[in-house]
Amino acid sequence: MNGTMVTLVGNAATAVEFRDTATGGMARFRLAVTPRRRDRETQLWTDGPTSFYTVWAWRTLATNLAASVAIGEPLVVHGRLKVREEERDDGRRTFVDVEAVAVGHDLSRGTAAFRRVVRTEPALTSALRSGTDGASGGDSGASQTLSEGPAERVTERAAVS
Known part of the structure; x- marks a missing residue:
């Protein structure tokens, strides 16, 4: 683009x-x-x-x-x-x-402290626990989902400030 x-x-x-x-x-x-x-x-x-x-x-x-x-x-x-x-x-x-x-x-x-965010999805979480990819016939893209998840709570920082 x-x-x-x-x-x-x-x-x-x-x-x-x-x-x-x-x-x-x-x-x-x-x-x-x-x-x-x-x-x-x-x-x-x-x-x-x-x-x-x-x-x-x-x-x-x-x-x-x-x-x-x-x-x-x-x-x-x-x-x-x-x-x-x-x-x-x-x-x-x-x-x-x-x-x-x-x-x-x-x-x-x-200075800043970086916190990696991990999105939790029930299907993904259970697939990771069982060691499977959660889908039949190939890679589920779990690593991509894990690295691109949203912040756990948007209001968390406001509560700390």
């Missing part, structure tokens, strides 16, 4: 909004990106103008994002850039969105 891929480094400006949809989870939040430059005359760092992007995530990434990100946290977002225009009462407005492929904490500004 063609598209403009971008990598943004900034801070979560809003809480992650999460919704369950018919095709899986959907999450969005606003990312604030402020460039910093060294002023050669004053030898001080100065902030440039802040740009805001709406970051969208789907399915497993959406679920894990909602369980992992809070306002103000430094993030690195990689995804497909989408520019859209809307007609509003106050005139035409332009919005810049990023459909995320990957989101992570910016480890140049702090």
Whole structure:
């Protein structure tokens, strides 16, 4: 698929909004990106103008994002850039969105602890216990399912914070 891929480094400006949809989870939040430059005359760092992007995530990434990100946290977002225009009462407005492929904490500004998520399905769990693949005539794709499962509880992080 063609598209403009971008990598943004900034801070979560809003809480992650999460919704369950018919095709899986959907999450969005606003990312604030402020460039910093060294002023050669004053030898001080100065902030440039802040740009805001709406970051969208789907399915497993959406679920894990909602369980992992809070306002103000430094993030690195990689995804497909989408520019859209809307007609509003106050005139035409332009919005810049990023459909995320990957989101992570910016480890140049702090530390993080990664937790692998394993989805539990009754059929898969019983197949793993019995040592079979749970299907007749071939590989069930169990390893793929295990590595792509959603977060156990989206509300778990909110309870800890």
